[in-house]
Amino acid sequence: MRTGDSTTVDVPQSSAVPKGKATLVTVAKQKGGWKRGVAIFDFILRLGAIVAALAAASMMGTSDETLPFFTQFFQFQASYDDLPTFQFFVIAMGIVGGYLVLSLPFSIVSIVRPHAIGPRLLLLILDTVALTLNTSAAAAAAAIVYLAHNGNSNTNWLAICQQFGDFCQKVSGAVVASFVSVVVFVFLILLSALAIRKL
Amino acid sequence: MRTGDSTTVDVPQSSAVPKGKATLVTVAKQKGGWKRGVAIFDFILRLGAIVAALAAASMMGTSDETLPFFTQFFQFQASYDDLPTFQFFVIAMGIVGGYLVLSLPFSIVSIVRPHAIGPRLLLLILDTVALTLNTSAAAAAAAIVYLAHNGNSNTNWLAICQQFGDFCQKVSGAVVASFVSVVVFVFLILLSALAIRKL
Numbered sequence: 001m002r003t004g005d006s007t008t009v010d011v012p013q014s015s016a017v018p019k020g021k022a023t024l025v026t027v028a029k030q031k032g033g034w035k036r037g038v039a040i041f042d043f044i045l046r047l048g049a050i051v052a053a054l055a056a057a058s059m060m061g062t063s064d065e066t067l068p069f070f071t072q073f074f075q076f077q078a079s080y081d082d083l084p085t086f087q088f089f090v091i092a093m094g095i096v097g098g099y100l101v102l103s104l105p106f107s108i109v110s111i112v113r114p115h116a117i118g119p120r121l122l123l124l125i126l127d128t129v130a131l132t133l134n135t136s137a138a139a140a141a142a143a144i145v146y147l148a149h150n151g152n153s154n155t156n157w158l159a160i161c162q163q164f165g166d167f168c169q170k171v172s173g174a175v176v177a178s179f180v181s182v183v184v185f186v187f188l189i190l191l192s193a194l195a196i197r198k199l
Numbered sequence: 200m201r202t203g204d205s206t207t208v209d210v211p212q213s214s215a216v217p218k219g220k221a222t223l224v225t226v227a228k229q230k231g232g233w234k235r236g237v238a239i240f241d242f243i244l245r246l247g248a249i250v251a252a253l254a255a256a257s258m259m260g261t262s263d264e265t266l267p268f269f270t271q272f273f274q275f276q277a278s279y280d281d282l283p284t285f286q287f288f289v290i291a292m293g294i295v296g297g298y299l300v301l302s303l304p305f306s307i308v309s310i311v312r313p314h315a316i317g318p319r320l321l322l323l324i325l326d327t328v329a330l331t332l333n334t335s336a337a338a339a340a341a342a343i344v345y346l347a348h349n350g351n352s353n354t355n356w357l358a359i360c361q362q363f364g365d366f367c368q369k370v371s372g373a374v375v376a377s378f379v380s381v382v383v384f385v386f387l388i389l390l391s392a393l394a395i396r397k398l
Contacts, residue, residue, distance in 0.1 A: 082353035085342045117396050124392045128327070128385055132334050139335035140342035143284045147343075148354070154281035155347070157356040186327055189388075193323045197316050197395045 035114035038195045042123075042188060043107045049184040050100045053134070056177035057093035060086055060141070063170035067163065078164040085144045086171065092137035093178055099130050110195075117196055124192040131185040138178035145175055234313035237394045241322075241387060242306045248383040249299045252333070255376035256292035259285055259340070262369035266362065277363040284343045285370065291336035292377055298329050309394075316395055323391040330384040337377035344374055 063086075064079035080086035103126065106119040113119075148168055151159030161168035262285075263278035279285035302325065305318040312318075347367055350358035360367035 078353075083351060084345065121392060121396055125389055128330075128388050128392075131327075132330065132381060132385060135331050135334040136338035136341075139338040142335075143339035143342045144346075146283065147346075147356075152282060154277075155356075155359050157346075157354075160354050182331060186331060189327050190324055193320060193327075193392065193395070196392065197320055 033114075035195055036111060038191055039107065039110035039114055042191050042195075043104070043111060045184050045188055045191070046100055046104060046107055049181050049188070050097055052177050052181035052184065053093050053097035053100060056138075056174045056181065057090050057097060059170055059177060060093070060174035061090045063167055063174070065164050065167040076163065078160065078167040080171070083144055085140045089137045089141040089174070089178070092133050093174075093181075096130050096134045096137075096181065099126065103127075120192050120196045124189060124196065127185060127189050127192065131182065131189065134178060134185060135182050138175060138182055141171070141175050141178070145171055232313075234394055235310060237390055238306065238309035238313055241390050241394075242303070242310060244383050244387055244390070245299055245303060245306055248380050248387070249296060251376050251380040251383065252292050252296035252299060255337075255373045255380065256289055256296055258369055258376060259292070259373035260289045262366055262373070264363050264366040275362065277359065277366040279370070282343055284339045288336045288340040288373070288377070291332050292373075292380075295329050295333045295336075295380065298325065302326075319391050319395045323388060323395065326384060326388050326391065330381065330388065333377060333384060334381050337374060337381055340370070340374050340377070344370055 060080050064077065064081075067076035080090060103123060106123050109116065109119045110123075145168070147157060147159075148164075148171070149159060149161045151157055259279050263276065263280075266275035279289060302322060305322050308315065308318045309322075344367070346356060346358075347370070348358060348360045350356055
């Protein structure tokens with residue numbers, strides 16, 4: 001909060017300097033501009049999160065691999081359907097992506113009316129819930145992907161990625177995309193918190 | 200925000216009613232009381248989260264079971280060390296519990312000075328990060344526990360809970376405790392968000 005070179009940082013300082021009415025009007029405009037900038041950044045972050053969440057859901061949803069050899073009774077195939085955790089991942093990331101699309105209008109309201117607290121508070125509360133859903137899907141899928149890559153000798157769970165390499169690569173990509181979306185959500189919550197406090 | 204019977208709800212309405220200085224002082228005190236009540240509730244929730252987080256960490260950390268039979272070369276034993284996800288769980292829940300203990304002084308500052316924004320904003324930001332850590336630990340462990348209970352026929356991962364029943368029960372209890380702590384964190388963030396907005 002110390003005085004810097006940028007015009008956005010030294011707003012609290014300059015409001016204490018008495019220079020007549022013109023300065024105060026400028027300060028008020030700068031305050032609004034700061035909040036509007038946060039709202040625009042919020043909107044851009046939301047677009048990024050939509051891309052990440054839907055990419056994660058679709059990458060996981062289209063991940064299946066059939067091996068090019070088969071026995072008389074059995075064909076070797078891996079799909080996200082085989083593991084309940086991956087099914088949960090697809091559903092959860094779909095919900096998160098849908099929520100993010102529906103939250104865009106509220107973000108636009110914040111840009112148009114930078115001082116309105118209501119939409120920001122609503123977004124903060126819903127973002128927290130969506131963050132929890134997104135994190136749980138990403139972490140659960142990551143635990144299973146780790147197991148698929150490395151296996152576990154103590155429990156006799158064998159690594160399946162030696163056979164299903166392409167499947168594992170797609171699933172890992174989906175997990176990475178969902179963690180990108182988690183990081184964006186954390187930043188969205190921090191931005192909302194900074195914007196709704198008293199100035 | 201409509202006028203109700205309770206004194207805490209109709210504060211914004213009554214502040215618009217001109218009844219002299221005495222009313223305004225009462226309103227200001229009521230506002231402070233509302234924020235102080237939120238801060239006290241925040242403190243109590245934090246105590247509950249500490250109990251849940253440390254219970255989860257210690258329950259997982261002490262979970263090992265040795266079966267009462269053994270071969271010449273091998274003794275059947277299960278411990279949280281055997282699975283990297285459970286090791287991550289113990290470390291993450293320990294960090295979350297430690298953070299919660301360290302956050303208590305800031306919560307007390309919020310009780311003593313109900314209108315201070317700084318400590319609440321700090322707690323909101325750190326709570327969001329701790330929520331992410333807590334949720335990822337809980338979800339990853341839940342995915343593995345589900346696998347241990349049910350196994351997965353597609354990947355030939357067998358359920359180990361038939362052999363290690365006590366181990367599985369303790370681990371499941373730890374996962375439940377960590378999800379309790381996740382829910383408490385979500386409420387803590389909502390309370391902080393309500394408290395730091397403009398009144």
